[in-house]
Amino acid sequence: SIKPTKFIWMNGELVEWEKATVHVMSHALHYGSSVFEGIRAYNTPNGPAFFRLQPHLRRLYDSAKIYRMPIPFDQAQLADACHAAVRENGLNSAYLRPLAWRGYGVLGVNPLAAPVDVMIAALEWGAYLGPEALELGVDVCVSSWNRTAPNTIPTMAKAGGNYLSSQLIVMEATLNGYAEGIALDVNGVLSEGSGENLFIIRDGVIYTTPVTAAILPGITRDSVLTLAKEYGYEVREQALPREILYLADEMFFTGTAAEVSPIRSVDGVQVGEGKRGPITTVLQEAFFGLFNGKTEDKWNWLEYLR
Numbered sequence: 233s234i235k236p237t238k239f240i241w242m243n244g245e246l247v248e249w250e251k252a253t254v255h256v257m258s259h260a261l262h263y264g265s266s267v268f269e270g271i272r273a274y275n276t277p278n279g280p281a282f283f284r285l286q287p288h289l290r291r292l293y294d295s296a297k298i299y300r301m302p303i304p305f306d307q308a309q310l311a312d313a314c315h316a317a318v319r320e321n322g323l324n325s326a327y328l329r330p331l332a333w334r335g336y337g338v339l340g341v342n343p344l345a346a347p348v349d350v351m352i353a354a355l356e357w358g359a360y361l362g363p364e365a366l367e368l369g370v371d372v373c374v375s376s377w378n379r380t381a382p383n384t385i386p387t388m389a390k391a392g393g394n395y396l397s398s399q400l401i402v403m404e405a406t407l408n409g410y411a412e413g414i415a416l417d418v419n420g421v422l423s424e425g426s427g428e429n430l431f432i433i434r435d436g437v438i439y440t441t442p443v444t445a446a447i448l449p450g451i452t453r454d455s456v457l458t459l460a461k462e463y464g465y466e467v468r469e470q471a472l473p474r475e476i477l478y479l480a481d482e483m484f485f486t487g488t489a490a491e492v493s494p495i496r497s498v499d500g501v502q503v504g505e506g507k508r509g510p511i512t513t514v515l516q517e518a519f520f521g522l523f524n525g526k527t528e529d530k531w532n533w534l535e536y537l538r
């Protein structure tokens with residue numbers, strides 16, 4: 233459940249939480265015409281810092297560009313707004329949700345004449361897959377739902393409408409007693425979770441699914457790939473068959489919300505030892521080390537709150 237904060241940044245100003253509302257005839261509510269981001273800020277030893285704020289904002293503009301949606305603020309303005317949303321709500325760590333959407337103005341499907349509204353909320357949000365998930369790992373299933381076919385709903389855009397697919401995947405999984413579902417793409421190769429990218433380890437090699445497999449190109453995915461190379465691991469982005477899920481030594485999800493979450497079983501088949509594996513542990517510690525000061529931020533991924 234959502235824990236309200238004091239303010240939400242909306243269309244250029246901080247408005248009180250209760251007043252940050254939209255009209256029921258907003259285009260996005262009817263047709264899914266929104267683009268958004270999920271960004272975390274961590275309370276580091278040197279103060280609160282955003283993790284890779286600029287790449288996240290860039291992806292927001294990329295998503296908007298695919299949908300020909302002109303965001304009426306530039307990236308520097310939205311970065312300032314992210315800072316304001318954390319600072320003015322008095323948060324030390326936060327999950328930020330920037331959202332741009334086609335607002336109130338047209339009834340038909342064609343969105344081009346609708347105004348574009350923008351908001352940024354900063355909230356407290358703990359471990360996405362539950363407090364024990366990061367340590368013990370989660371039980372997942374393969375979804376009976378595929379991700380979208382190429383040239384239908386583009387998965388490189390993080391758009392509201394894409395999450396209808398994700399909702400089908402996660403509802404099916406949780407109603408069947410799993411923490412999350414892994415979807416295949418329309419060609420039957422592994423894609424990703426409903427809100428996470430997928431990593432698989434076998435014989436010391438780290439695999440992740442490629443951008444051509446209907447994934448969102450995750451920023452945590454990119455960060456973990458970078459860290460894995462830095463630590464000397466062999467990494468391969470390649471198409472992966474479903475059955476590798478049952479043969480993996482280790483497996484984990486990545487995502488801003490899910491962070492680095494180990495997977496301990498798939499479809500009831502135990503992964504490796506059925507707990508967080510050794511390479512997963514190294515990468516998870518390297519990732520969280522960025523925020524507790526144990527991993528050097530060689531890439532300037534942290535943007536300190538101002």
Ligand code: PMP
Nearest residue numbers: 427428429448450451452487488
């Ligand atoms: N795939 C999907 C479908 C997602 O919603 C997310 C979360 N944004 C991810 C992957 C992971 O992306 P990121 O690491 O940039 O949060």
